[in-house]
Amino acid sequence: MRPCMDPTSRTGSPSRPDANGGAPVREEASERSEINIQTTPALYYRCDVATEVLLYAIVVYSAWAFGVASDSSILTMNFGCLGLGALWGVKLWIRWRWGYRPPRWGEEVPVRGKTTLFRPPTRLARWMTRALAALTIFVLLYCFVAAVNARATFVRRAQVFNPSFVSWLPHSYSAGATWLAFRNYLCLAVGFWAIRDWLLGKNEREATYEQGGFLDPLGSDRLPLPERLYRLFWVLCANGTLLAVVSIVQRVEGTDRLLWLVKPTYGTAEFHFGPFGYRGNAAQYFNLLWPVSLAFWWTLYRHSRALRRADARVGAEPHIVLLPCVLVQVACPVISASHGGAVVAAVLAVGALGILMAANWKAPPAVRTVMMVPFLAGLTLAVILGRNQFDQGLTNAFMDDLGDRVEIYQNAAQMAVDHPVFGMGPGTFGDMYLLYRSSERNVWAVFAHNDWLETLITFGWVGFSAVLLMLAHVFVRWWVRDGLPCRWDLMAMIWLALGGVLFHARFDFPLQTYPLLFLFLLLSSVACCAARER
Numbered sequence: 001m002r003p004c005m006d007p008t009s010r011t012g013s014p015s016r017p018d019a020n021g022g023a024p025v026r027e028e029a030s031e032r033s034e035i036n037i038q039t040t041p042a043l044y045y046r047c048d049v050a051t052e053v054l055l056y057a058i059v060v061y062s063a064w065a066f067g068v069a070s071d072s073s074i075l076t077m078n079f080g081c082l083g084l085g086a087l088w089g090v091k092l093w094i095r096w097r098w099g100y101r102p103p104r105w106g107e108e109v110p111v112r113g114k115t116t117l118f119r120p121p122t123r124l125a126r127w128m129t130r131a132l133a134a135l136t137i138f139v140l141l142y143c144f145v146a147a148v149n150a151r152a153t154f155v156r157r158a159q160v161f162n163p164s165f166v167s168w169l170p171h172s173y174s175a176g177a178t179w180l181a182f183r184n185y186l187c188l189a190v191g192f193w194a195i196r197d198w199l200l201g202k203n204e205r206e207a208t209y210e211q212g213g214f215l216d217p218l219g220s221d222r223l224p225l226p227e228r229l230y231r232l233f234w235v236l237c238a239n240g241t242l243l244a245v246v247s248i249v250q251r252v253e254g255t256d257r258l259l260w261l262v263k264p265t266y267g268t269a270e271f272h273f274g275p276f277g278y279r280g281n282a283a284q285y286f287n288l289l290w291p292v293s294l295a296f297w298w299t300l301y302r303h304s305r306a307l308r309r310a311d312a313r314v315g316a317e318p319h320i321v322l323l324p325c326v327l328v329q330v331a332c333p334v335i336s337a338s339h340g341g342a343v344v345a346a347v348l349a350v351g352a353l354g355i356l357m358a359a360n361w362k363a364p365p366a367v368r369t370v371m372m373v374p375f376l377a378g379l380t381l382a383v384i385l386g387r388n389q390f391d392q393g394l395t396n397a398f399m400d401d402l403g404d405r406v407e408i409y410q411n412a413a414q415m416a417v418d419h420p421v422f423g424m425g426p427g428t429f430g431d432m433y434l435l436y437r438s439s440e441r442n443v444w445a446v447f448a449h450n451d452w453l454e455t456l457i458t459f460g461w462v463g464f465s466a467v468l469l470m471l472a473h474v475f476v477r478w479w480v481r482d483g484l485p486c487r488w489d490l491m492a493m494i495w496l497a498l499g500g501v502l503f504h505a506r507f508d509f510p511l512q513t514y515p516l517l518f519l520f521l522l523l524s525s526v527a528c529c530a531a532r533e534r
Contacts, residue, residue, distance in 0.1 A: 172425025283341020
């Protein structure tokens with residue numbers, strides 16, 4: 001896109017050349033005004049490019065930073081999200097200061113040539129966005145008030161109580177832990193809204209969108225997806241594939257160091273997988289990623305069949321490259337020897353196959369055969385490379401871990417009963433669990449191994465209800481028109497990936513891990529701005 005308008009000018013309205021070649025004619029900005037898409041402010045264009053580059057860097061870093069478990073890696077992720085928010089703030093300021101209306105999905109329709117007519121989203125779409133923003137602010141304020149109105153501060157396994165706290169407001173039993181949770185949630189919320197705003201933006205070529213496809217920047221063909229979403233999926237698939245290959249090689253070699261560099265303080269080589277110190281988190285990460293990669297592969301495959309280019313070379317289509325990527329990602333949850341991850345992967349495979357069959361029930365038998373390739377090949381690879389590791393950990397999983405978790409669940413249930421309304425404060429579970437152990441010999445749990453129960457314990461029913469409403473928005477927004485155009489089968493695969501992690505969260509702690517939570521919010525941002533195709 002070529003920037004043509006100086007953001008330092010005070011005109012506030014874009015201009016277009018006169019039909020007779022004279023001086024530019026100013027256009028007034030109004031809800032029904034015509035907007036020339038070539039007059040993109042230079043600063044706005046640079047912010048869009050910087051947002052995309054920074055987003056890709058965060059995606060790659062979060063996957064390889066050893067589970068983002070150290071304080072330095074968490075700070076790096078937070079600063080990255082704040083950087084996205086700062087760029088988003090500059091773009092909002094440009095829109096307000098100079099009255100610039102960028103071309104966005106769901107807000108513009110083509111009129112003629114490269115000129116578009118602004119049309120605001122429907123009332124329902126606007127109200128849903130405002131409701132999500134209000135819930136985000138509510139959750140952040142809930143955490144802030146709980147930290148400020150702390151009932152106690154946890155110091156060296158003991159509590160220092162504050163007698164002046166307000167009981168009818170949210171409060172925390174460990175002020176330091178709640179402040180840390182508020183900091184992380186604030187950065188993630190800023191990053192979520194910045195990503196959503198960037199995804200809704202159009203490029204110059206897409207502003208001339210016509211029904212039937214999206215303009216391809218590399219040729220005259222059409223893309224099956226909006227260009228920004230198309231590139232984001234490529235980054236996710238490529239990065240996930242490289243991560244999967246390295247993790248499988250590390251497991252086959254049997255090293256006890258993460259990426260052959262860092263030796264964790266807990267667990268043997270079978271307990272780790274790739275850069276993750278806990279194999280369950282690794283399996284959950286790939287279960288969140290591979291349905292999206294599968295949907296992206298099938299979208300490109302279906303699109304290449306629809307084009308039917310006679311001059312296309314065999315194997316030149318991009319979906320050919322994506323197929324091996326899907327195979328290794330599908331196999332990783334089983335190879336990781338995570339029993340919960342393998343069960344969730346099997347459930348997701350059945351659901352994904354059902355979605356593909358329902359979306360292509362009129363397709364020829366040859367096309368339906370192609371659908372089975374990723375599942376059969378992934379299962380074969382998983383059986384060959386992961387059978388030994390899976391069998392070796394079977395006894396320990398049901399003999400040792402299960403006994404510890406039963407005790408954790410019992411203590412956690414009592415914590416939820418003792419503090420039902422406002423909970424114990426966001427982020428306080430690890431500190432407060434020390435007070436619920438029957439003796440020092442019992443296990444100390446940093447997480448409840450049940451994210452639903454842990455959220456209820458820390459947020460109470462008040463905060464937990466707001467979190468449930470935000471999750472509901474992710475699965476409802478697509479049914480409302482005016483947004484990022486997306487086919488139902490692609491959206492269903494994203495829902496399937498998110499639903500798989502939410503199901504696994506009933507027995508583990510995927511959403512307490514920063515890389516998983518960021519990827520979950522990234523896919524949620526896609527779901528929260530997607531809409532049915534017209």
